Amino acid sequence: MSIYDDDVFRMACTQFKVIADYLNIDKNDRDRLMYPKRAIAVTLPVHMDDGSTKTFQGYRVQHHLTLGPTKGGTRFAPSLSMGETAALAMWMSWKCALANLPYGGAKGGIACDPATLSHRELEALSRRYMQEMIPFVGPHTDIMGPDMGTNEEVMAWFMDTYSVYQGYSVSEIVTGKPVSIGGTEGRRESTGRGVVYLIERAMDMLKMDPAKCTAIVQGFGNVGSVAALSLALKTGIKIVGISDATVALYNPKGIDVKAAEQHVIKKGNLKAFDQGDRIDPNEMLVMPCDVLVPAAVDRVITEKNAAQLKCRILAEGANGPTSPEADLILEKRWDEVFVIPDILCNAGGVIVSYFEWVQGLQSFLWSEMEVTDKLFRILEHSFTQVIRRAKENKISHRTAAMSIGVERVLKAKSVRGLFP
């Protein structure tokens, strides 16, 4: 029994073992590639508005330091555990390596429900988390970013807390911060934009006409809302289904995504948005559409629904949305469902975070056009490599993407030695 014992970590390990077998990785190298280098657990007492003191649990996992500092988001979610954090850190490692970024993977977060905290409580909790992490993170050690349940404001509190401790401004300690304090243009939109760039590439390959296509997007946060908006407004695809944690909406005539975005800005979620029929969130995933974008939580495509998916393209905006059991089913359906695996599909976020870090270290300011242009070039290169390897070796897109990432980390470890 390890401290990482958890279903999501087991899933990440199962995926890794498939790749390790495929690449014939020596048994002496497997565990050190798979297990995180470091894991930190912290206790976070916070004065609540009602006068009580509540104690939260926080985590940070740094998967490997072989290629540079670690990099990864910060998740605020009620069910967050050390194991889930470790799984997300491992996926970050393969994602960064696939995009050829000089990082190992990391992930962190707090087991909490941010929706139930007041603004003051959220700030106190965020600052306390960074305060506890100061000995373990740094612009050349581990750089944090946003993930589910966190946003630009939380990143600003992290940066400020770290900077106050150092006595000068250290903008490079976090990415995804507001542009006014050293964030980069185009970071907020980067993950969703990258998802849509890759969907367009896949449609091009499959000779699909976006004007005649429909899409369903699960999750309407940073990734899901930007992806849905960009699909509708940039490519002309009709969005027939959207959902968040409160509701799933389906409308074969099309949903006005701009109106949905405005509704969420005002009300905080889609609960009272009235365009479309309310349907079972699980059923939404198997409704007919050309493009399905899971952009919320992990393990929503499982052995129970993988055979029923009716999409032509499955674009994994979320991390780990497809279980290994579902992968086996999708592998058999390779000519029906074109999978854009998560470590490729949602890599836009970490790629632009890397640009933000580089700009911070060198005090450079790039325009949004420069950022987006450089983002698409890296995604194009990764996409081409994945498709080529999958075709040449007759393997799934996930196996191709992960094997490129794992291979790069293995190569670096073998020339460096046992330390990192």
Ligand code: NAD
């Ligand atoms: P977010 O907190 O901004 O939004 C999450 C959305 O998912 C919200 O609309 C929420 O209501 C919804 N949601 C939560 N549980 C749900 C459920 N069971 N069913 C349907 N909807 C549900 O988070 P985000 O930043 O958009 O991240 C979404 C996913 O994308 C996560 O898996 C995250 O790890 C991944 N990701 C995010 C980034 C990034 O840059 N933000 C980068 C790469 C990957």
